[in-house]
Amino acid sequence: MTLTVEQILELAPDAPSRxxxxxxxxxxxxxxxGRDGTLIWGxxxxxxxxxxxxxxxxxxxxSKCTCPSRKFPCKHALGLMLVNAAAPLPxxxxxxxxxxxxxxxxxxxxxxxxxxxxxxxxxDERAQARRQQARAARVSDALDxxxxxxxxxxxxxxxxxxxxxxAFWDRMAGRxxxxxxxxxxxxxxxxxxxxxxxxxxxxxxxxxxxxxxxGRLGLLLRAARRLDALSPEAAAGVxxxxxxxxxxxxxxxxxxxxxxxxxxxxxxxxxxxLTARTVWLAGRRGGAVAQVIxxxxxxxxxxxxxLPGQDFTGALGFYPGEPALRAVFREGxxxxxxxxxxxxxxxxxxxxxxxxxxxxxxxxxERWPLRLAGVRFxxxxxxxxxAYGVGDATGCLSxxxxxxxxxxxxxxxxxxxxxxxxxxxxxxVPLAMVAEGHLYTLPxxxxxxxxxxxx
Amino acid sequence: MSGAAMTxxxxxGPALAAALLGADRAPAAPGAPHGTAPDLALDPDxxxxxxxALLARLAVAGARHLAGAGLTAEALTTFPPGAAREGRxxxxxxxxxxxxxxxxxxxxxxxLREWCALAGAAGVSAPAWLLPALAPLREKAPExxxxxxxxxxxxxxxxxxxxxxxxPRAREAADWTEGTPAERRAAFAAFRGRDPEAxxxxxxxxxxxxxxxxxxxxxxxxxxxxxDSDEPFLEACLDDRALGVRSAAQRLLARLPRSRFADxxxxxxxxALVVESRKRFLLGTQHALTVALPEESPELARDxxxxxxWERDTGRRAGLLRDILAAAPLRALSAHxxxxxxxxxxxxxxxxxxLEGLMAAMRREDDHAWARELAAVLxxxxxxxxxxxxxxxxxxxxxxxxxxxxxxxxxxxxxxxxFRTRGAEAVITLLGNAPxxxxxxxxxxxxxxxxxxxxxxxxxxxxxxxxxxxxRSSQACAPSERTAAAAAALxxxxxxxxxxxxxxxxxxxxxxxxxxxALRLAMRREFGTGExx
Numbered sequence: 008m009t010l011t012v013e014q015i016l017e018l019a020p021d022a023p024s025r026x027x028x029x030x031x032x033x034x035x036x037x038x039x040x041g042r043d044g045t046l047i048w049g050x051x052x053x054x055x056x057x058x059x060x061x062x063x064x065x066x067x068x069x070s071k072c073t074c075p076s077r078k079f080p081c082k083h084a085l086g087l088m089l090v091n092a093a094a095p096l097p098x099x100x101x102x103x104x105x106x107x108x109x110x111x112x113x114x115x116x117x118x119x120x121x122x123x124x125x126x127x128x129x130x131d132e133r134a135q136a137r138r139q140q141a142r143a144a145r146v147s148d149a150l151d152x153x154x155x156x157x158x159x160x161x162x163x164x165x166x167x168x169x170x171x172x173x174a175f176w177d178r179m180a181g182r183x184x185x186x187x188x189x190x191x192x193x194x195x196x197x198x199x200x201x202x203x204x205x206x207x208x209x210x211x212x213x214x215x216x217x218x219x220x221x222g223r224l225g226l227l228l229r230a231a232r233r234l235d236a237l238s239p240e241a242a243a244g245v246x247x248x249x250x251x252x253x254x255x256x257x258x259x260x261x262x263x264x265x266x267x268x269x270x271x272x273x274x275x276x277x278x279x280x281l282t283a284r285t286v287w288l289a290g291r292r293g294g295a296v297a298q299v300i301x302x303x304x305x306x307x308x309x310x311x312x313x314l315p316g317q318d319f320t321g322a323l324g325f326y327p328g329e330p331a332l333r334a335v336f337r338e339g340x341x342x343x344x345x346x347x348x349x350x351x352x353x354x355x356x357x358x359x360x361x362x363x364x365x366x367x368x369x370x371x372x373e374r375w376p377l378r379l380a381g382v383r384f385x386x387x388x389x390x391x392x393x394a395y396g397v398g399d400a401t402g403c404l405s406x407x408x409x410x411x412x413x414x415x416x417x418x419x420x421x422x423x424x425x426x427x428x429x430x431x432x433x434x435x436v437p438l439a440m441v442a443e444g445h446l447y448t449l450p451x452x453x454x455x456x457x458x459x460x461x462x
Numbered sequence: 463m464s465g466a467a468m469t470x471x472x473x474x475g476p477a478l479a480a481a482l483l484g485a486d487r488a489p490a491a492p493g494a495p496h497g498t499a500p501d502l503a504l505d506p507d508x509x510x511x512x513x514x515a516l517l518a519r520l521a522v523a524g525a526r527h528l529a530g531a532g533l534t535a536e537a538l539t540t541f542p543p544g545a546a547r548e549g550r551x552x553x554x555x556x557x558x559x560x561x562x563x564x565x566x567x568x569x570x571x572x573x574l575r576e577w578c579a580l581a582g583a584a585g586v587s588a589p590a591w592l593l594p595a596l597a598p599l600r601e602k603a604p605e606x607x608x609x610x611x612x613x614x615x616x617x618x619x620x621x622x623x624x625x626x627x628x629x630p631r632a633r634e635a636a637d638w639t640e641g642t643p644a645e646r647r648a649a650f651a652a653f654r655g656r657d658p659e660a661x662x663x664x665x666x667x668x669x670x671x672x673x674x675x676x677x678x679x680x681x682x683x684x685x686x687x688x689x690d691s692d693e694p695f696l697e698a699c700l701d702d703r704a705l706g707v708r709s710a711a712q713r714l715l716a717r718l719p720r721s722r723f724a725d726x727x728x729x730x731x732x733x734a735l736v737v738e739s740r741k742r743f744l745l746g747t748q749h750a751l752t753v754a755l756p757e758e759s760p761e762l763a764r765d766x767x768x769x770x771x772w773e774r775d776t777g778r779r780a781g782l783l784r785d786i787l788a789a790a791p792l793r794a795l796s797a798h799x800x801x802x803x804x805x806x807x808x809x810x811x812x813x814x815x816x817l818e819g820l821m822a823a824m825r826r827e828d829d830h831a832w833a834r835e836l837a838a839v840l841x842x843x844x845x846x847x848x849x850x851x852x853x854x855x856x857x858x859x860x861x862x863x864x865x866x867x868x869x870x871x872x873x874x875x876x877x878x879x880x881f882r883t884r885g886a887e888a889v890i891t892l893l894g895n896a897p898x899x900x901x902x903x904x905x906x907x908x909x910x911x912x913x914x915x916x917x918x919x920x921x922x923x924x925x926x927x928x929x930x931x932x933x934r935s936s937q938a939c940a941p942s943e944r945t946a947a948a949a950a951a952l953x954x955x956x957x958x959x960x961x962x963x964x965x966x967x968x969x970x971x972x973x974x975x976x977x978x979x980a981l982r983l984a985m986r987r988e989f990g991t992g993e994x995x
Binding site: 366414455 | 486531532537544614624
């Protein structure tokens with residue numbers, strides 16, 4: 008199990024770490040480095056009095072370091088992995104501190120397994136029902152308030168609303184948070200950004216974006232009012248969009264979906280002190296798409312996840328709701344896959360059909376993953392400026408402008424490629440591309456016009 | 463979202479217009495066939511509730527609009543397939559190295575240039591997924607980036623510029639009289655390279671109408687393909703109104719040894735420096751140098767020689783002498799052997815002015831014979847072996863600069879010689895004017911000299927630290943197994959922990975040298991062009 012240099016650079020939380028990690032990637036500055044299976048370790052002199060002890064598990068990938076950095080992985084862990092990637096470290100017996108960390112990981116994993124296998128604690132049914140009732144009442148109040156607010160907004164007109172200060176939107180979002188509807192609050196908070204965004208190629212015009220966002224809110228609101236009239240799966244989707252959590256027991260009871268899941272892309276987003284990591288997968292046999300989201304507080308490591316270009320052979324558990332998309336990892340293992348391919352890729356028309364179907368089931372969907380096979384890049388004739396697009400014989404759609412577009416064009420060199428991205432009905436935000444048997448991903452949050460070759 | 467898509471018949475356009483106005487002001491929705499869904503129209507919630515009704519209409523129209531999005535295949539003009547990649551594919555290790563260098567920030571630019579040079583030498587093209595990040599470097603160093611990334615970047619520039627735009631390389635042959643100043647300069651330089659005579663004729667024709675700054679740049683561009691037939695035009699430029707044009711013409715005329723300008727300068731030199739030789743019985747011939755300092759004059763100022771008011775340490779007229787020598791052709795001094803002239807100058811009252819002028823003339827004409835004589839005589843002067851040199855202090859610096867004008871292998875021989883015969887200070891001064899790249903043998907000898915100097919004396923160590931010579935040589939040393947090993951051994955010799963600041967700094971510099979050499983060696987291995995173990 009080794010990671011390529013590109014995969015290690017992808018692990019870095021930000022550009023400064025990418026650079027600093029290389030500063031630590033000198034074999035000479037590590038003392039007593041070694042490896043045992045997937046565990047690598049070493050000591051490095053930092054600014055502290057005692058040298059820092061760094062240990063990484065390449066299978067995770069996970070790492071621990073005694074340095075005070077709040078970044079995960081820290082520059083020392085990145086450096087150690089880079090050293091190992093340049094020339095494998097000598098095999099040896101791990102020192103006590105490295106072995107202890109490796110053992111601790113094993114015991115923690117084992118403990119989690121036994122906990123999962125234990126019979127669940129008896130639930131106080133009455134108290135639980137009371138709690139659920141109280142929450143439902145609070146959410147219902149918040150929905151009433153949102154309904155009134157939206158109607159007022161529509162009476163005054165969106166042109167007037169566009170000149171409102173941020174506090175106007177933030178107040179309503181705050182009320183929704185108090186009313187325990189965080190999903191709705193997030194949507195309301197995003198509205199002023201939509202209204203104030205600069206026009207960009209492949210993005211809706213600001214006033215249209217605002218109108219579409221408000222329309223989605225209105226639809227979600229109406230659906231939330233009629234939860235009892237919906238099928239259980241559809242209702243679960245609405246509840247997830249409002250922001251109801253899914254109970255662990257409920258999630259554990261969902262069936263496994265076993266497949267060879269191709270890991271297509273990984274994105275990181277910072278949101279209010281939380282890091283949200285999204286892993287996109289596509290089943291090679293079943294052809295389903297899955298989105299696994301993990302949250303980590305700033306400065307705490309995220310759980311390990313397979314990397315783009317690998318295949319996760321095993322099971323995923325899908326959250327309730329339709330169309331099914333969000334999932335969690337269950338049992339399985341990751342291994343490099345080759346040659347890369349995009350499972351379930353279709354032509355543009357079929358992909359747009361899929362998007363329309365997703366909208367028909369959940370019209371408040373903001374973005375939907377599309378898998379396009381055999382599409383070519385080109386230029387769209389537009390009124391204002393020019394936009395890039397992708398298309399085939401069945402149709403085309405525009406691409407959202409981004410720093411990595413030139414690199415996508417260069418790799419495709421005008422030939423047909425497979426493209427994976429998120430579509431919002433206006434433009435596609437590319438996340439990964441398969442060309443000539445290689446998977447290329449777009450480094451998240453990187454302003455440089457480059458791609459990473461994952462496999 | 464294009465206007466074409468907005469007016470599609472999904473009712474979103476009118477609904478959006480109404481929503482922008484607001485339900486209070488917008489006309490009520492017409493009984494539109496697809497304005498509101500029937501179940502919404504019957505919704506008791508919305509009766510007498512204009513805001514709610516408008517929201518419902520907007521939501522439904524929006525969802526329909528998004529679901530029906532997408533364009534027909536004809537709306538897209540696909541890009542033409544790109545040209546085949548130049549050279550063979552990049553080895554994975556080298557591609558990974560390039561990705562690392564690209565995330566290394568500005569400090570990695572030196573290595574990035576080296577990567578491109580190595581890739582070009584190995585006939586390898588840069589990996590396509592990193593290509594656009596090389597575009598900024600291409601602006602700075604096209605000769606390095608073009609062989610490894612030119613085709614891809616050209617294709618990208620062409621598709622980004624649109625279908626009708628000419629390929630970017632076609633602009634060079636464009637008319638030099640049009641475009642931005644930078645484009646015009648580039649076009650004129652290319653024109654001059656193709657046909658110097660026609661370019662000069664074209665420049666002369668419209669010269670008066672150009673702005674001063676542009677005139678200056680165009681005259682400077684005549685450096686390409688400069689020849690004797692340019693002389694009349696450049697001579698006329700000496701009377702131009704703009705100072706920049708006059709200076710540019712003076713610089714170019716000094717490069718034409720048969721020009722009137724050069725004749726005037728040679729005559730001034732002959733008047734200023736007179737060598738008198740007297741045969742003395744039994745004592746051979748004795749020579750003496752008489753220096754007649756020039757006077758300021760308008761003629762002199764026209765040729766660009768005027769006192770520099772900001773100079774403190776040179777007399778005004780001595781400065782004029784230096785500038786005259788610097789602009790004069792060396793043939794003006796051919797009456798006597800160079801060595802004699804240099805020694806006489808050292809003993810004169812104005813040694814520095816005369817030598818500075820001679821050095822400038824020597825560098826301009828790239829005259830190796832003069833460089834050898836200067837290096838030899840100044841080397842003796844720096845060692846204190848020449849009697850009655852008035853001011854020995856600046857001699858080592860002058861010697862280093864004279865030696866720098868030698869061909870690289872002669873410079874290396876001279877420095878290797880000085881390893882044995884001179885002190886650390888003198889060698890470090892020589893290294894301060896080093897060529898860009900050393901041969902492998904010299905690199906090894908240099909690193910060995912470093913370690914010998916470190917072991918010898920504390921003064922030598924301090925001189926090495928202060929001059930930063932170890933750190934600076936990392937770029938010029940030839941990366942090979944042996945030099946990398948020598949640098950690693952140099953680092954081994956130094957104590958790992960030391961309270962002494964000098965030792966600490968030495969270790970840092972030696973670490974830098976060892977790391978950079980190891981990195982450059984690794985880069986060569988990744989291309990398969992380095993040495994094998």
